Amino acid sequence: MSGPGGSLDTGTGYGRPRPSSMHELTDVGAGTPMGELLRRYWHPVGLGGDAAATPRALRVLGEDLVLFRDGGGRPGLVTARCAHRGTTLYYGRVEERGIRCCYHGWLFDVTGHCLEQPCEPDGGRQRERIRQPWYPVAERYGLIFAYLGPPERKPALPRYDALERLDPGESLEADASSIGGGGPAVIPCNWLQHYENLMDTLHVPILHGSFSGPQFTAQMGLMPEVTWAITAHGVKATSDRRLPDGTVHHRVSEAVLPTLRVIPNPRVAQYARVESIGWVLPLDDTSFRIYTAGRVRRPGELASVRSRLSGKLWEELTEPEHQRFPGDYEAQVGQGPVALHSEEHLVSSDRGVALVRRVLRQQLDALAAGRDPIGVCFDADAPPITFEAGNFLHAS
Amino acid sequence: MSGPGGSLDTGTGYGRPRPSSMHELTDVGAGTPMGELLRRYWHPVGLGGDAAATPRALRVLGEDLVLFRDGGGRPGLVTARCAHRGTTLYYGRVEERGIRCCYHGWLFDVTGHCLEQPCEPDGGRQRERIRQPWYPVAERYGLIFAYLGPPERKPALPRYDALERLDPGESLEADASSIGGGGPAVIPCNWLQHYENLMDTLHVPILHGSFSGPQFTAQMGLMPEVTWAITAHGVKATSDRRLPDGTVHHRVSEAVLPTLRVIPNPRVAQYARVESIGWVLPLDDTSFRIYTAGRVRRPGELASVRSRLSGKLWEELTEPEHQRFPGDYEAQVGQGPVALHSEEHLVSSDRGVALVRRVLRQQLDALAAGRDPIGVCFDADAPPITFEAGNFLHAS
């Protein structure tokens, strides 16, 4: 080295390679590998009440859609642009039989059939040739689920034991505020940054413990022993924390395909099977939101578990306070719009994250080989899916 | 099909092809087919008063320009960046003989000649080699017209009978508020979405009738019989509405090349030849505005015809009210920044739209063949152009 002498700096930022992302795992658009995988499952796209007499504009997996409920009570989900001249049906009028475009009055039913073309002779003699692109929807657990995939691979809408079997005094509640996201309802980063965080069990005592004060119960602040495993539906993390009295706080969390958060409430010191399920909905490649359904004992209980940092809700914090009390929102949005995976250094405590990616890649391979991904079931009468997730107290 | 059984959904949004636009008809930049066609005509770029002692920044057909009026009363239109070092002349100072750049003081006259270079010896011995790019302008009907095309094909600035022959008590008025656009002065979508709407006669009873209440006269709410035809200057639509007393409301509207709205007032129950002309000015590929000149009986009459929806002007409506009372702005901006023509399904009532596109394509072909497009005339003494447009009452 013909340098000018002196000790040479090592490890500086100079000359580092251009970073890249694992787009095959992150991107959600139609025709992309992950976009096609996600399209093999049902996803919640709104609360039941979001399908109403006023059209609602949605963005789902990079597609612009309009949700409504016709006069007969049927929810409808159609692509945003009218099949006639492309005006958005957001400005349409919901009627007894469907939604009518404001521009020339074409009327479509919830499965896209064109019922009227009022500017055409006889209301449109060839209107039956026209179809507004639509997607099947179904209502369950207070949510509107949609299927955006190939019709011939449409699975049955799954049932979950956690939401089907209620204890005395419990009722179901649905929420659209992105519980668990740590911030506003729409979170401006790629969905995978949140989803793989579900199996990133060991960040809890750091981010939610020593950094931003005890956001969760005191037990959660202890460093756990964690093991991870692939399950029939995704990945599970088992965390054991030895308590001062010699008992063991045994906690199981699951990341279920395609995007389910099966996470026991970290803020309540109860020992029970998981009480809620969250669905991470990618709006597009760089934003997502979370829909949640759960068993509650009083209305509003689901939303009441939203994080408070320094005693305040996220939207009440100033920027200096966000910097001082970061949560999941800051940690994950702080990875950038789409994480730069080429710059990561995964270690042994990241095995859960690595397993999530491995299971996702296995499903991409399954699709490429013409098989169905895990968790897809075509039997509408299949029994509800049971999860292992929960907080439990073990004797030793 | 090896599907899982059950009835198969048809017509869903899955797997639809990537949409596309007819960019040869929509894009307006220099060197594009439509950009070159539009550059063969004069376009209004401001009100007479917009050319003044304070430089005004304009965007026209995708070009950044500066409009001013020198101390001698001559309007000048130059490209925005100073020929010397590129500083925008928006910060220039208008003087007796032209506009002076703020940076080094170069002075340009209205045809771009460099008159002074005060930082150079002797005020610039070679300044006559410098030319600030400029465009010819002309004032008529209260508007500043500009020609951005090839000098050797510069047509005469047309005269129009509708604006030359005034009835007793009438005077001319000009307006820059985008009358007919249904929204603010600058409308954020491609100009063609508005221009072809001129021949989309049958949307009137829907969008402006059943949807947003009777915005126009009661007659306009009736479904008309419409015929369309190509004229010497563009396309015309003839709408006949049979009135309860047996007479016929006979209405002719015209879309004149390049971008003229020759539309009889739909809000006044008068029977007369068309009283105003609008020019749709593409600012760039995704925004436009409309300049209008017309015969009025009192000042402010032109602007007084602006649409009210639910009793309010567009800018007074809330977003829920815009959704409930859509107008031309919502219908056309709702087609997207540039409409996705590949997803359209034109029907018989869209013949007017199809004719507009056909006439435009014919002119593109004429240009490609080295011919001048229709409506271009090089004779400054040619008689005013007369339109058929108007509202008339026929006996049967």
Added chain:
Amino acid sequence: MSGPGGSLDTGTGYGRPRPSSMHELTDVGAGTPMGELLRRYWHPVGLGGDAAATPRALRVLGEDLVLFRDGGGRPGLVTARCAHRGTTLYYGRVEERGIRCCYHGWLFDVTGHCLEQPCEPDGGRQRERIRQPWYPVAERYGLIFAYLGPPERKPALPRYDALERLDPGESLEADASSIGGGGPAVIPCNWLQHYENLMDTLHVPILHGSFSGPQFTAQMGLMPEVTWAITAHGVKATSDRRLPDGTVHHRVSEAVLPTLRVIPNPRVAQYARVESIGWVLPLDDTSFRIYTAGRVRRPGELASVRSRLSGKLWEELTEPEHQRFPGDYEAQVGQGPVALHSEEHLVSSDRGVALVRRVLRQQLDALAAGRDPIGVCFDADAPPITFEAGNFLHAS
């Protein structure tokens, strides 16, 4: 020419070629020619106080960085994204030994060594393999300087006589408000537009004289005789103004590589060697800011020389006032995000600008040939650099 007759317009804007920029001189990213040249020098990236217990997000030459000061008082500059999972260290916590990421608690010292991995067994047995990319920093003259280039070519941090040799009663002061930029602290255009302006001596009587009133001393409003020359460190401009009493106001300004403003105060009628040095820091290709250090007689004196236009500071002016009283900000931002050099017409009074570009190109050639650029010195004990810059009164 088969035109329609009439006189043909010449010099119009029609058909002008697509403009281009000299990106080899303007772009600052790693791996670009100018980006690599700039990376051969130290640049100030903050005031001494900006390195503190709260992490500070910086953008320098297109790179996202985080600046902090550890509990031991050492300033640290690291790339923004944590080497572990990419969360920005802006949300990190500064501790005695370094900065700790909020997500999983990895702790890095000021040279990027990973000291702790609290989620790993034994705090991370292989943590020494990890290095957070960092850059060397040094404090001098109240500023934090950083070196982002190849370690083996790291020069000594230069000393300057103007800041080392203080007259009685003088002290040093540093400023981050972009003195000389004529606007806000962050200026939204390419850095070169400002830097080459330093040698654009003749704009002063125009922009800062006849346009926006006498911003500087009365002498500066006189048109000077200017000569330019390449120096050992960059380019200098010598301006002589003959005063009414027959004496000569002799002024020397220098543009020193890489980005130094060595400009005598134009607002004070004192005759003395230059009292301050400014550094133009490119944040990225389309924005920059200026750090300044100088000798003062009272605190706050540096900032007190900020321009006032029509009696107001830049941020106090309305848009019409900015248009009427343009300054350096308007002239340079008015050249666009990156100037379009292909449209320029340089003349004899632009020789200073041309020399700046020539010297920069010479350094690009030097780098390409494997040599060091001018002004780079590897001897930490080299004497301070002395500049010729100053305002002086000559007898004739």
